Amino acid sequence: MESFWQREVPGQFPPASGTKHVDIAIVGAGYTGSWLAYWLRDYGSSVTVLEAETPGFGASGRNGGLMLQGPAQLLADAADSLGEENARVIAQMTRESFSWVREIETRHAIDFHATGSLYLAGGVDERPAVEKTAALYQKMGVPARLIDRSELPRSLGTLNGDAALWIPDDGMIHPLKLIRALLAEATARGVEICAHSPVAEIEETPNGVLLHGPNFSVQAERAVIAANAYSASLLPHHALPIQPVRGQVLVTQPLPPLDHAYPVYADHGFNYWHQRPDGRLVIGGFRHLAMDEEQGTDLILHRAIQDKLTQLARHLAGAPITIGQRWAGIMAMTPDHRPYLGPLSPSLWIAAGFNGHGSTVTPVAARMLRDALVEGAPIFEPYQVERIR
Numbered sequence: 001m002e003s004f005w006q007r008e009v010p011g012q013f014p015p016a017s018g019t020k021h022v023d024i025a026i027v028g029a030g031y032t033g034s035w036l037a038y039w040l041r042d043y044g045s046s047v048t049v050l051e052a053e054t055p056g057f058g059a060s061g062r063n064g065g066l067m068l069q070g071p072a073q074l075l076a077d078a079a080d081s082l083g084e085e086n087a088r089v090i091a092q093m094t095r096e097s098f099s100w101v102r103e104i105e106t107r108h109a110i111d112f113h114a115t116g117s118l119y120l121a122g123g124v125d126e127r128p129a130v131e132k133t134a135a136l137y138q139k140m141g142v143p144a145r146l147i148d149r150s151e152l153p154r155s156l157g158t159l160n161g162d163a164a165l166w167i168p169d170d171g172m173i174h175p176l177k178l179i180r181a182l183l184a185e186a187t188a189r190g191v192e193i194c195a196h197s198p199v200a201e202i203e204e205t206p207n208g209v210l211l212h213g214p215n216f217s218v219q220a221e222r223a224v225i226a227a228n229a230y231s232a233s234l235l236p237h238h239a240l241p242i243q244p245v246r247g248q249v250l251v252t253q254p255l256p257p258l259d260h261a262y263p264v265y266a267d268h269g270f271n272y273w274h275q276r277p278d279g280r281l282v283i284g285g286f287r288h289l290a291m292d293e294e295q296g297t298d299l300i301l302h303r304a305i306q307d308k309l310t311q312l313a314r315h316l317a318g319a320p321i322t323i324g325q326r327w328a329g330i331m332a333m334t335p336d337h338r339p340y341l342g343p344l345s346p347s348l349w350i351a352a353g354f355n356g357h358g359s360t361v362t363p364v365a366a367r368m369l370r371d372a373l374v375e376g377a378p379i380f381e382p383y384q385v386e387r388i389r
Contacts, residue, residue, distance in 0.1 A: 062329025254279030
C-alpha cells in the first residue's frame with residue numbers, strides 16, 4: 001500500500017552486502033534516521049544507514065504532511081506534566097526545526113509552505129487548556145491567539161468545537177521530498193544509505209554492535225535504532241514501552257479552494273487535514289473510534305474510519321469529491337507522549353517514540369543525538385531513555 005507522498009522516489013540506494021566496519025550505524029531511514037545522517041555528514045565519522053524497505057517507507061512517508069510546533073500534546077498539558085520551563089523548551093526547539101527546514105528549502109524543492117495552523121478545541125471541556133496554551137505561546141513571544149467559534153470559516157464552525165487556537169509559522173510539507181533532500185546532502189558527504197536491508201539480529205560485542213541482515217553484517221562502534229514504531233521489536237530485551245498504532249489517511253483529487261487554506265488539527269488532536277497548493281485535500285484521523293483495533297504494525301485500511309474520513313472530506317469541500325488514494329501508516333506512541341533518546345548501553349542507542357509529531361521533533365532529536373554521540377553533550381532530560389529504567 002503506497003501513500004500519495006511515496007510516489008516521490010527518495011533516491012536509488014543499493015542493499016547492504018558483505019561485512020563492513022563503521023563508526024556509526026543508523027537503523028531506519030525515516031525522518032529520524034535521515035535527519036541524523038544529515039547532521040552527522042560533516043563530522044568525519046564513517047556512517048551507514050540500514051533501511052529495511054526504502055527511505056520514508058514507514059510513518060515518515062505515510063503521514064498527513066503537516067509541520068506543527070510544540071509537543072505531541074497541547075502545550076498547556078505538557079506544562080502541567082513537565083513544568084512550564086520544560087514545555088517552553090520543547091516548543092522553542094520545535095520552532096527551531098522550521099528554521100532548519102527553511103534553510104534546506106533554499107537548496108532543494110521540498111514543497112514546504114508556512115501557512116499557520118488552527119487547533120480546533122474538542123469542546124467546552126478543552127477550552128481552558130486551549131486558552132492556557134495561547135497564553136504560554138504569547139509569553140514566549142509567539143503571536144498565537146484564541147479564535148471564537150463565530151469567527152471560524154463556515155466549514156469549521158459547524159464542526160464540534162467551542163473555540164480554536166491560531167498558531168503562526170506552522171505549515172505543510174511533502175515528507176518524501178524532505179527525506180530525499182536530507183539523504184542527498186548526507187550521501188554527498190560520504191554517508192552510505194542502504195535500502196532493502198532489514199536488520200534481523202542486533203548483537204552487542206566487546207567492540208560495539210554487530211548488525212546482522214540477510215546478506216550483510218555491519219560492525220559498528222555505536223548503533224542508533226531509529227525505527228520508531230518498529231524499534232521495540234528490534235530490541236525485545238529492553239522492553240521499550242512503545243505502542244505501534246495505525247493512522248488512516250486519504251487524499252482527494254484536486255478541489256476548488258476551501259474556505260480555509262491552512263492545516264487544521266481537531267478533536268483533541270485525533271483528526272487533521274489540509275488542502276495542498278494543487279487543490280488536493282489530505283485528511284487523516286478518527287483513530288479514537290477504534291483504538292484497540294488500530295494497534296499493531298499491519299498496514300491495512302479500516303473501512304469504518306476511511307468512511308468517516310470520506311464524510312469529513314465531503315463536508316469540508318461542500319461539493320462532490322473524488323478520492324485519489326487511501327493509505328495507513330504506523331505511528332509510535334509512548335505513555336508520556338515523549339520520545340526515547342539516548343544510550344541503552346555505551347554502544348547501543350535509541351531514538352524512537354515520536355507520537356505522531358515526528359516532522360518537527362525528529363530534527364531536534366537527531367541533532368541532540370549527534371551532539372551526544374560526537375561531543376558527549378547531554379540529552380534533554382524529559383526525552384532521556386533512562387526514565388523508563
